[in-house]
Amino acid sequence: MTCQNDSLGRRRSQFEAYCAAVGFVISQLGGPVSHASDLQFEGIPVGVHAPLPSERSSICRAATHVVKFLQSCGIEAKSALKIEAVQELVGVEGRAYGCFDRSTGAIQLLTLDRCAEQLKTDDSRPGIDPADYFQSIVVHEVAHGILAQQEGAAELPLVAHEYLTYALQIDSMTPSSKQALLKPLHDRGGLSIKLPHEILLMMNPAAFGAIAYLHFKSSADQCSTIRSVIRGEVIFPRMDE
Numbered sequence: 658m659t660c661q662n663d664s665l666g667r668r669r670s671q672f673e674a675y676c677a678a679v680g681f682v683i684s685q686l687g688g689p690v691s692h693a694s695d696l697q698f699e700g701i702p703v704g705v706h707a708p709l710p711s712e713r714s715s716i717c718r719a720a721t722h723v724v725k726f727l728q729s730c731g732i733e734a735k736s737a738l739k740i741e742a743v744q745e746l747v748g749v750e751g752r753a754y755g756c757f758d759r760s761t762g763a764i765q766l767l768t769l770d771r772c773a774e775q776l777k778t779d780d781s782r783p784g785i786d787p788a789d790y791f792q793s794i795v796v797h798e799v800a801h802g803i804l805a806q807q808e809g810a811a812e813l814p815l816v817a818h819e820y821l822t823y824a825l826q827i828d829s830m831t832p833s834s835k836q837a838l839l840k841p842l843h844d845r846g847g848l849s850i851k852l853p854h855e856i857l858l859m860m861n862p863a864a865f866g867a868i869a870y871l872h873f874k875s876s877a878d879q880c881s882t883i884r885s886v887i888r889g890e891v892i893f894p895r896m897d898e
């Protein structure tokens with residue numbers, strides 16, 4: 658999801674630390690109280706703040722995955738991203754697991770514990786492994802961050818951004834989590850391959866995400882699909898047609 662609130666860029670002092678990642682190697686450079694990590698992708702810094710080293714590693718892994726995937730399609734991060742795992746998402750209404758702030762480029766995620774707790778009562782996402790889902794949220798939000806840096810992205814409708822971020826998110830999940838996520842849709846007979854519509858994004862984001870993923874995976878050239886969406890060439894239906 659995206660949000661409008663500027664909540665980051667503060668309370669770094671106690672949690673300040675760095676890990677540097679070149680490619681897939683992550684090394685801790687901070688002191689014993691370090692709660693943050695920094696990734697570098699060809700000069701683009703990705704700052705990572707999370708209470709637990711295991712969370713930071715998960716975030717680094719997932720961020721690396723999506724940065725590399727988009728790079729393989731010729732879509733590069735152009736400026737710094739900040740990722741912070743928090744107990745509560747600041748400035749977000751309703752149930753959410755993560756948030757990308759378009760105005761600052763900052764990303765908030767629920768911590769793994771809070772993510773797992775929220776999943777337990779989330780009827781639209783039953784049976785999904787919390788650790789896997791946590792990483793997939795990183796993929797979703799980092800994808801938002803990179804897509805927002807692309808030329809023309811600001812003019813794209815929200816549905817175009819969410820199509821790509823959900824598709825990449827679900828694509829990054831384990832087969833069992835994917836199966837769990839797709840099962841409610843499958844049980845309702847809603848698994849046809851089609852572009853998801855805008856109203857569904859508002860009404861049932863989990864179903865929107867599942868349909869976006871299936872549509873994305875059905876394309877013969879996924880990089881080409883991503884670039885077409887970014888160029889505004891894919892017109893999403895407003896509602897079921």
Ligand SMILES: [Zn+2]
Nearest residue numbers: 658659819822
């Ligand atoms: Zn999103």
